Amino acid sequence: MPNDARAQNYGLMAVNESLARRINARMDFEISASYRGVKGYKRLRSASVLLSAPNAEQMMLFIEAIHEFAASLNGKWLAAKPVEASAQPAAGASHTLSCAQSGE
Secondary structure, eight states: OOHHHHHHHHHHHHHHHHTTOOEEEEEOOEEEEEETTEEEEEEOTTOOEEEEESSHHHHHHHHHHHHHHHHHTTTOOOOOOOOOGGGOOOTTOOEEEEOOOTTO
């Protein structure tokens, strides 16, 4: 991520932090698609993940970890983990990930 974009993102999150609010973000997934000869990206429905962190620094670390993980998957095939009957989320349920403050 370019340094100017990183600084702008950090500044936006620092405003919420200064107001004693958690930093909340939504991560969407999009696929490249062609519709009537026009190429673009379409958002996958019900695939969003909500991220919540106590401060801007933790959110930036969260974003960097997601980038590094995604980069490590380049060209690798994934397999689904076995599903337990009691562990399945309800259909259409939103997923939320939260960063705990260190020392808690």
